[in-house]
Amino acid sequence: MEFFVISLLNGVSYGLLLFMLSSGLTLIFSMMGVLNFAHAAFYMVGAYVAYALGLKIGFFPALFLAPLVVGVLGALVERYGLRTVHRYGHVAELLFTFGLAYLIEELVKVVWGLAAVPYRVPEILEGPLFTLYSTSFPKLRGFMMLVALLMLLSVFLMLTRTRIGLVIQAALTHPETAQALGHNVPRVFMLVFGGGTALAGLAGVIGGVAFITEPSMAASLGPIVFVVAVVGGMGSLVGAFLASLLIGIVQTFAIAVDWSLGGMLAVIGIVVNEQTPLYSLWKLQLSQVAPVLPYLLLVLMLIFRPKGLLGTRAD
Amino acid sequence: MAGTPSTLRYRPLNLARWLIWGLTALVMAVLPQLFTQGFALTLMSQMGVAIIFALSYNMLLGQSGMLSFGHAVYSGLGAYVAVHTLNLASKGQIWMPVSLLPLVGGLAGAFFGVLFGYVTTKRAGTTFAMITLGIGELVFSCSLMFPEFFGGEGGVTTNRVFGQPFLGITFGPAVQVYYLIAFWCLASMALMYAWSHTPLGRIANAVRDNPERAEFVGYDTQRVRWLTLIISSFFAGIAGALGMINFEIVTAENVSAARSGGVLLAAFIGGVGFFFGPIIGACVFIFFVVALSDYTKAWLLYLGLFFMLMVMFAPGGIASLIMMQVQLIARKRFGRMAPHYLAAGASGLLVLAALILTVEMTYKVSVDSSSGTLMKLFGVEFDAAAALPWAVAMGLWIAGGWLLNAARKRVARAWGEIQAEFLQESR
Amino acid sequence: MFNLKRARWALFLVSTLLAGSAYAQTVKIAFIDPLSGLLGPVGQNQLRSWQYIADIANQKNWAGGPKFEIVGFDNKLSPQESLTILKQVEDQGIRYIVQGNGSSVALALADAVAKHNARNPGKEIVYLNYAAVDPDLTNSKCDYWHFRLDINSDMKMEALTTYLAKDKSVKNVYLLNQNYSFGQAVARAAKEYLARKRPDVKIVGEDLHPLAQVKDFAPYVSKIKAAGADTVITGNWGNDLALLIKAAKDAGLNDKFYTYYAATTGVPTAMGAAGENKVYYVGYWNVNNEKFVGADLAMGYLKKFDDDYYTMATYTGVAFLAKAFKETKSTDPVKVAKALEGMKVQSLNGEVEMRKSDHQAQQSVTIAKWVKINGKTVKYDQEKTGYGWETEVVIPAYVATQPTSCQMKRPG
Structure with a gap:
């Protein structure tokens, strides 16, 4: 029981971090049709900027400032890079962000070096939030969950309840009409891109402190974020939310289970040993394959339901 | 015209084409005599392998509009099957000469193309x-989960030298391997070029440009994509097997995302719109990866920026830039552009120097x-912590940037004028 | 263009070699390891370690004439890239290579060097492996031209289990390793040796996770907890280790961690206070040893590079080469390789012998614990964390030694 609850909490909190990351990606995709390959790179920049700012002004001010910095950076990238490429179509935009990911990673290395930086948890978030039986649940993870939920709420409210949110929605589905009504559509795109990257930056502030802030953190998390966005349904924020939780929980529980195909066969009376053909497949335990389950999920999802969980468009 | 069984076809001997292919073969044959190191x-062997790989990738991206982020799967798995075949052959369990291994790799690649392609090509686009x-x-x-086949982290090693030498060829010396690669490279290039002129190649273009219409005309777009992917995987497998023979090792990085991303960079930099684009791209890419990485640790930064x-600014790649100049030369306008190019090139060099x-x-x-801030660049030694070099860099940025902007405007103006003339002439 | 330059360079080198003045010259040693990417910081540190020791050897003229020069090459931790570099090294006329990170690279290099030397007599290359610890390299896959300066993973496990056997508080052990040749070797050896030395100790769980892919170790930690383990043995390195220890701290896991690589660049920073009194590492040397042998070197290194010196094998390696040059009065790899067999040198951890039968250096093994610096037993501050490694036990070479299945083929 203890194990189950703790694993569930671990799964949910990891899922929520994934959601923070993928929400920005989903937002940008649903509104601009741009699949931002550099999204995880902005996540990394968020962590590094928060680290650098945190040294001067402390963790909590940096929590607010770093996403802003990343957002401005994203807006600049949109204004002076993506906009130029926009006329060549979506593939060119995708390739642009693909190159951008390389570039950002290298720039981070040039500025902050190759090693991990000592980005530490502020003291107030250190230690256990509560102890369940004998396992403690860290405060930081609780904070992570809180921030993610607040973020989901505020993005949702902003998009549906504010004027600017409505303009954004209008500009994205009917750009010409919105333009004709006097709205500056390119500026809306810039805001959306900046906003999306700011969300990635926010995830970076949290993720960097929860895990490790080093130059390969973007490359290691990048593919997973895509999985979440695709499984959830391209462009669906709620879908991304569900997919993040799903992947977080599935991955966490899969690690806990030592089942293997061979073991299952043994239950029905077939004994598998080293002489059996394909032994290496039978002996693989679920826990060993846990980290690749998201990709399996992605492939299966794309085969059987290309729209994703809650997506509306297939291509 | 409809109904006439025989269409009149005018088909002159395409001299230029023969010349280009002949020259390519000649250059490939002569190069190792010039550079014997x-x-x-x-480097040249790797370029040969990369050319096949990039061309096979461009069958997808350039010719059929399929943007793949996993092409290394086919070349890598082809290489794995080839390396196991080679190991069996050297133990004498099966018969297989080294020179035919690329075919094994190719068939393996095509097999996985059939398998995975069936799934992947159901959809297009994103x-x-x-x-x-x-x-x-x-x-x-x-x-990494199946070390029996993939050899785990260490990969599968092999020895390409076994059995009796045939006509003195053992494939021990690197130059013999180079010629093997060159042969397969040339053959693959020719075959892939020929493919682009087959009905399937043409339909692939149609599916790329307008899938709805291609479907309407009666072609199953999914099937076209699938067939194209299988053929492309075949050539990717050849590239994988040749790479294996060159290195005598296959590791997991052969199927990694980095390798897949690399071939995308190579093909795009060269230019996906032209058949020969990826060839240039592959050479440039290998140069970046193998040679430039010796000179600077920031090579990936330059590659990403490039x-x-x-x-x-040049989504058509290097190939499109070249073709633009060819058009100018053919119509005798290049001389007018040359001084502007020279100015732009010179100021571009300034900006490049500033960047570097x-x-x-x-x-x-x-x-x-930590080992001191003294450094050497362009043959000059200086202290990177001093103010002067930074001031120089700043100056270069400003001067270069200003000059480049001016030169760019002039290039654009001259280019526009010439294009206007062309338009006039064609009226 | 650069090819021509290289060609001239190589010609020059070859001609100087042929001129017979081969002895009193500078011996170039190619360092082939990652200088960028995930393990870049570690590689940088080790390159500097080699250069640092080479400088000292040159100043004190260890080799009696020849000077050392270390040339760094970035292999990006890729076996394939390393082989390309090997070709380049041959071109430049460099006859000695050193490498350490990744048994995958080491196996590929050992294999390639063997092939090269067989195909190009007169241009032999000697390969000093200073950190790749897959036991195969000195057993089933041993080779005459490969010399291992580090202790292999079986020897480390032998020492570790000898130490564990005395600790009666250890009852339930969990094995968590990366799923590849080295991680599997650690898990296998741990099970085998523990069964031999402490049959009462239970292995309550075993996990192999994909290399460098796990972002969140919390699930593994709760699994360890659920299994009721009091001790974790792990061969994890780099981020896989740092993240594991961080997650253990967050979940309040109070187990002891026995590791191989907790002393390498980046891990101390990531551990910080989290690992206090809980993390151990097994290696060939600890700067806070009984007499602080080599501490002056480490301080000098810290001063020069603002980084920790932990790759003591660099010292052993340069000492071996210097002695071989001196004894043979030559820098010819063929003679040097022969002289290295069975050679003994004095290193920072005492006497080191290059065993003739398998080219595995025999030396003492140290086990150290992560504690607050106290100025007495623990003086050296690791990565400015305020913590350092306290020597728990030094196991002499003869205890840690392992039999070998190597059937060395010697040339000629």
Whole structure:
């Protein structure tokens, strides 16, 4: 029981971090049709900027400032890079962000070096939030969950309840009409891109402190974020939310289970040993394959339901 | 015209085409005589392999509009099957000469193309890109889970020299391997070029440009994509097997996302719109990866920047830039552009120097400063922590940037004028 | 263009070699390891370690004439890239290579060097492996031209289990390793040796996770907890280790961690206070040893590079080469390789012998614990964390030694 609850909490909190990351990606995709390959790179920049700012002004001010910095950076990238490429179509935009990911990673290395930086948890978030039986649940993870939920709420409210949110929605589905009504559509795109990257930056502030802030953190998390966005349904924020939780929980529980195909066969009376053909497949335990389950999920999802969980468009 | 059984076809001997192919073959044959160094041979061998790989990739991206993030899967798995075949052959369990191994790799690649392609090509566009990404990650992760086939982290090693030498060829010396690669490279190039002129190649273009219409005319777009992917995987497998023979090792990185991303960069930098684009791209890419990485640790930065500039300003790649000049030369206008190009090139060099100086100095100060901030660049030794070099870099940025902007405007103006003349002439 | 330059360079080198003045010259040693990417910081540190020791050897003229020069090459941790570099090294006329990170690279290099030397007599290359610890390299896959300066993973496990056997508080052990040749070797050896030395100790769980892919170790930690383990043995390195220890701290896991690589660049920073009194590492040397042998070197290194010196094998390696040059009065790899067999040198951890039968250096093994610096037993501050490694036990070479299945084929 203890194990189950703790694993569930671990799964949910990891899922929520994934959601923070993928929400920005989903937002940008649903509104601009741009699949931002550099999204995880902005996540990394968020962590590094928060680290650098945190040294001067402390963790909590940096929590607010770093996403802003990343957002401005994203807006600049949109204004002076993506906009130029926009006329060549979506593939060119995708390739642009693909190159951008390389570039950002290298720039981070040039500025902050190759090693991990000592980005530490502020003291107030250190230690256990509560102890369940004998396992403690860290405060930081609780904070992570809180921030993610607040973020989901505020993005949702902003998009549906504010004027600017409505303009954004209008500009994205009917750009010409919105333009004709006097709205500056390119500026809306810039805001959306900046906003999306700011969300990635926010995830970076949290993720960097929860895990490790080093130059390969973007490359290691990048593919997973895509999985979440695709499984959830391209462009669906709620879908991304569900997919993040799903992947977080599935991955966490899969690690806990030592089942293997061979073991299952043994239950029905077939004994598998080293002489059996394909032994290496039978002996693989679920826990060993846990980290690749998201990709399996992605492939299966794309085969059987290309729209994703809650997506509306297939291509 | 409809109904007439025989269409009148005018088909002159395409001299230029024969000339180009002949020259290519000649250059490939002569190069190792000029550069006999082992390293130059490795570089050229790698370029040969990369050319096949990039061309096979361009069958997807350039000719059929399929953006794949997992092409290394096919070349890598082809290489794995080939390396196991070679190991069996050297133990005498099966018969297989080294020179035919690329075919084994190719068939293996095509086999996996049939398998995975059936799944991936169901969709086009972004979904296709995503699913290839997923399959790529999946295969890569499997490579570490099944050490029996993939050899785990250490990969599978082999020895290409076995049995009796045939006509004195043992494939021990690197130059013999180079010629093997050159032969397969040329053959693959010719075959892939020929493919682009087959009905399937043409329909692939149609599916790329307008899938709805191609479907309407009666072609199953999914089937066209699938067939194209299988053929493309075949050539990718050849490239994988040749790479294996060259290195005598296959590791998991052969199926990694980095390799898949690399071939995308190579093909795009060269230019996906022209058949010969990826050939240039492959050479440039290998140069970046193998040669430039010796000179600077920030080579990936330059590569990424180069790629982004290409996407922004020359989405047709190097090939399109070349073709633009060919058009000018053919119509005798190049002379008018030349001085502007020269000016733009010179100011571009200034900006490049500024960039290199800034990057290398930053790198020195932030990453590499522990062994002192003294550094050497362009043959000049200086202290990266001093103010002067930074001032020089700043000056270069300003001067170069200003000059480049001016030159760019003049190039654009002259270019516009010439294009206007062309338009006039064609009226 | 650069090819021509290289060609001239190589010609020059070859001609100087042929001129017979081969002895009193500078011996170039190619360092082939990652200088960028995930393990870049570690590689940088080790390159500097080699250069640092080479400088000292040159100043004190260890080799009696020849000077050392270390040339760094970035292999990006890729076996394939390393082989390309090997070709380049041959071109430049460099006859000695050193490498350490990744048994995958080491196996590929050992294999390639063997092939090269067989195909190019007169241009032999000697390969000093200073950190790749897969036991195969000195057993089933041993080779005459490969010399291992580090202790292999079986020897480390032998020492570790000898130490564990005395600790009666250890009852339930969990094995968590990366799923590849080295991680599997650690898990296998741990099970085998523990069964031999402490049959009462239970292995309550075993996990192999994909290399460098796990972002969140919390699930593994709760699994360890659920299994009721009091001790974790792990061969994890780099981020896989740092993240594991961080997650253990967050979940309040109070187990002891026995590791191989907790002393390498980046891990101390990531551990910080989290690992206090809980993390151990097994290696060939600890700067806070009984007499602080080599501490002056480490301080000098810290002063010069603002980084920790932990790759003591660099010292052993340079000492071996210097002695071989001196004894043979030559820098010819063929003679040097022969002289290295069975050679003994004095290193920072005492006497080191290059065993003739398998080219595995025999030396003492140290086990150290992560504690607050106290100025007495623990003086050296690791990565400015305020913590350092306290020597728990030094196990002499003869205890840690392992039999070998190597059937060395010697040339000629």
